[in-house]
Amino acid sequence: MEVETRTLHLNNNFTPCHTKENDEIFGVGIFRFNISKIMEDIHSGELVVDKENINIKKWFRWYGHNSSLNEDHLPTVDVDSIIIQAEIRPGIFSIIDGNHRIEKAFRLGKSSICSFNLVGEQLIPYLITYKGYKLL
Template sequence: MTQSRKIRLKKLYVPCPAKENDEIFRNGVFHFNISRILEDIHCGKLVVDKEYVDINEWFKWHGHHSSLNEDHLPTVNIDSIIVQAEIRPGIFSIIDGNHRIEKAFRLGKPSIYSYKLKGEQLIPYFITEKGYQAFVEYWNSKC
């Protein structure tokens, strides 16, 4: 990884507001506003890569999700696009769509379509300054 991917910590960071009913991805101190990410993608404000994820390869490297809500699985629409985010340089995690990829796997589907956000693109979507600062520190330690 090159030095050019290091992220500069903004002194006056303004967290992304979380409104009632917004979908929030929580992973430790990293809390992203999924609703705002999707809104910005759909209106063209956030331009991201798109790719088909090979489902068998994904599970080969990431394993299955044991904490899924099995009662919710039958209602999941696997035609909805999932969202991957680069949580550390070169490593992507699903931040929206874990039920979709699991259902697609169980149905024997070969791939699922995804939006793919680079780490730098996540910066505006942290809902707390603490999470933003922790992410920048973590990210830079991996560069």
């Protein structure tokens, strides 16, 4: 599958996403995203994203299981809540909210789980540091 090439251009007026106490933040490397604000904007209609049903077995064959999950948290997880995937490289998506949900759904034998998919450009407003933005 060929992936369309896209170029991001830095905006010198970029302002990091504001965070409030108790906001859920996801971090990978230098990048930190405000998950709470993403969900708020999706539910308000301000952020329109693709939605898909992920084949759970296929997903785990491709990505493997997350060995750092908190097993004590799994019983409280709602597998009917939508997960969020972010495009971390062109055409490659990674779960940024819902790793426990997809794991629990797998263990329960569910065949699929629903996901919101954000492409790279959609993630920019939710970066909470200028340093992370600059390194895109």
